[in-house]
Amino acid sequence: MNKKLFFLIFCLIGFYLIFNVTNFNILAAEGPVPRNQIEAKYKWNLEDIYPNQEEWEVDFTKIQNEYLPKLEEFRGKLTNAENVLACLHFNDDLSRLIEKLYVYAYMKADENQDDSTASEMSSRAETLYSQVSATASFIRPELLSQPESTLKGYMENPAFEDYRHALDALLKLKPHTLSKPEEELLAKASDMASAPSVIFDKVTEGDMIFPKVLDDKGEEVQLSEGVFYRFLQNPDREFRKRVYEGMLSSYNKAKNTLAATLNSEVKKNWFYSQVRKYNSSLEASLSSENIPREVYDNLIQAVNNNLSYLHQYVHLRKKIFHLDQVQIYDMYVPLVPDYTLTVTYEEAQQMLLEGLKPLGPEYLDMLKKGFESRWIDVYETENKATGGYSWGAYDTHPYILMNYDNTADSMLTLAHEMGHALNFHYTNTNQKYINSQTPIFTAEVASTMNENLMLEYLIQNAKNDDEKLYFLGKLIENIRGTVYTQVMYSEFEQKIHERIEKGEALSYKYLSDAWKELLEKYYGPDFVVEELASRGWSRIPHFYMNFYVFKYATSLAASNELLNNILTGQSEAIEKYLDFLKAGSSDYPVEVLKTAGVDMLSTQPVDHLLKKFGDLVKDMEETFQKKGIIE
DSSP: OOIIIIIOOOOOOOSOOEEEETTEEEEGGGOOBOGGGSOGGGSOOGGGTOSSHHHHHHHHHHIIIIIHHHHHTTTTOOOSHHHHHHHHHHHHHHHHHHHHHHHHHHHHHHHOTTOHHHHHHHHHHHHHHHHHHHHHTTHHHHHHTSOHHHHHHHHHSGGGGGGHHHHHHHHHHGGGOOOHHHHHHHHHTHHHHTHHHHHHHIIIIIIOOOOEEEOTTSOEEEOOHHHHHHHTTOSOHHHHHHHHHHHHHHHHHTHHHHHHHHHHHHHHHHHHHHHTTOSSHHHHHHHTTTOOHHHHHHHHHHHHHTHHHHHHHHHHHHHHTTOSSBOGGGSSSOSSTTOOOBOOHHHHHHHHHHHTGGGOHHHHHHHHHHHHTTOEEOSOBTTOOOSOEEEOOTTSOOEEEOOOOSBHHHHHHHHHHHHHHHHHHHHHTTSOGGGOOOOHHHHTHHHHHHHHHHHHHHHHTOSSHHHHHHHHHHHHHHHIIIIIIHHHHHHHHHHHHHHHHTTOOOOHHHHHHHHHHHHHHHHOTTBOOOTGGGGGGGGOGGGGSSSOTHHHHHHHHHHHHHHHHHHTTOTTHHHHHHHHHHHTTSSOHHHHHHHHTOOTTSSHHHHHHHHHHHHHHHHHHHHHHHTTSOO
C-alpha cells in the first residue's frame, strides 16, 4: 500500500488561514490554534472507525495472532477451486481489516504530527501491512502457475462471480509472468532498480544548492522548489526572471548527472519490458490497467491537432503584459493579480450545493450527508498535516483532510476532494471489496468533474468582470496545466523511451534539444525558449514514474465529456454518471468510461475539451477588450 499514490489526492492549500470558529475569527497570523479550540462539527470523526485505541489494538493483535497464521495455511494448496475460493475470501477479509487499521492510524497521526502515540501507531501499522503483503505474496504466483484452462474454469464457475474480472486481469498477465526463480530474481533486484529515482531525489532535494535573489522590493529571498511557482506569480517581470534563472542555473550545474540518471531510469523500464515480453516500455506500463495503446497515441495526436488554442492564449498574454516575446516565466503570473474573494466554509458548502445541482438530487443529498456527518477535518490546527486529501477504508465512510483558509481556492479544493469522497462512497457501497479500488486512470474524473463544474458556475454567476476574469483564468490554467503541459511531458517521455529502445543514449544535449523543440511547438511563435529553459526536463520528478502523467489529461477530458452529456440533457446522462461512480474496478477503466458515455479510444473527448479551452480564451480576450485593457 502506497499511502500517497494509492489513497491520497493532495492539493496545495495556502498557509495563511482565517478560522471561523464559533462567533469569532482566529487569524493564522497568530499561529494555528490548539485542536481542542475547534468545534466538533469542523473535525472529522475517527471514532466512526474505532471508538478508542484499545479497540484498534484488538484488531492489530487479531491480525498478528489469527489472520496471518491462517493465511499461511493456504500456501502451496491453491490447487483446486474450493481452496482457491476460500483463500480469496479470507485474503479479502484480512485486507479489509489491515486497511482499516492503517487508515485510522495515519489519519490519527495527521491530526497532530507531534502526537508520539499516534506516530507509533502509524509506524506499527506500516510494519504490519508489510507483513500482510509478504504473507499474501504467494497467492498470485500460485494462481499464475496453473494452466490457462484452469483459471478460465474458475471464471466460468458461478461461485467465483465476484472475482471474475480480477481473474481475467490476472490471466492477461500470464504471458508476461516468468518462472518462479526468475520472478524471485527480479523481486530481489527491485531495490537496485529504484536507484535512478532515489538518486534524482538525493540530487534535487539534498545536494542541490539554490541561490538567493533580490525580490521586487530589493530584499534577498532564498529560492527553493517550495517557493518557485509562488514567486513566478509575482507581477514584477525582472524578479520572475531572476527566480527562473536562479533555479534553472542550479539544475544546469548538475545537467550531466541528471541526464545520466534519467538515462538509467528509461533503460530500466526498457529492461523490464523486454524481460516480460512487451514490445515497448509504453506497452508494459499501459498493461497494468489494460489501457490500449491507441488511448495514449490519440491523446498526443489530439493535443497536437489543437495547439492553435494554446498559441492564442500565449498571444493574449503577450498583449496583456505588453511583451515582445513570452518567456516560460511569464506563463504563471495571474492575469487579474489583485482580485481576492473571501469564501467562508459555510458559504463554500452552500456554493457547492448550488453549483453541483446539474449532478442531480441524489448526488446533492450525499453531498449534504458528507457535510453533516463529520467526514471533513476543516481547519488548520497545531501540528496538523498540511495540504488536503480524500481517504478512507472499504469499511468506513470517506474522510477529507483540509486546511481551509476562506479563499476561492479552498472552496474549489473542497469541491475536488468531495468528488473523490463521493466516488469512494458510491463504489464501496455498490462493489465487493475485490472490485472497490478505483484505477488511477479514472480516479481523477470525479474530482475534476466537481472542480470544473464549480468553475463554470462561478464564471456564469460572476458579480463583475474582474471576478469573471479571475475564474476564467482558473479554468484556463486548469486545462493548460492538466492537458497541454502533461501531454507535452507525455510526448517527451515517449521520445526518450523510443530513443533508448533503438539502442541510443540520452545525453543532456539530446534531452535539452528535445525539450526545447516541444516547448516551441506547444507554445507557438510568440514564445521564446532560451538555453536555461531547455533544461526544464531536469527538474520533473514525474519522469521517474513510468508513463504516469498522461492520466491527468485523460481524466480531465473524460470528466468534461461526461459533464457535457449532463449539461446538454442527454438521455440518462446523470444515471450513467452515477453508475460510473459506482463501478470501481469491476471492469477495465476504458470500458467503464465507455459505458458511461465516453469513448477514450477516439480523439473526441480531447478535441471537445480543447475547443472549450479556445472558447474560454476567446471569452477572456473579449472581456479584456470590454474593460479597455487591450484593443
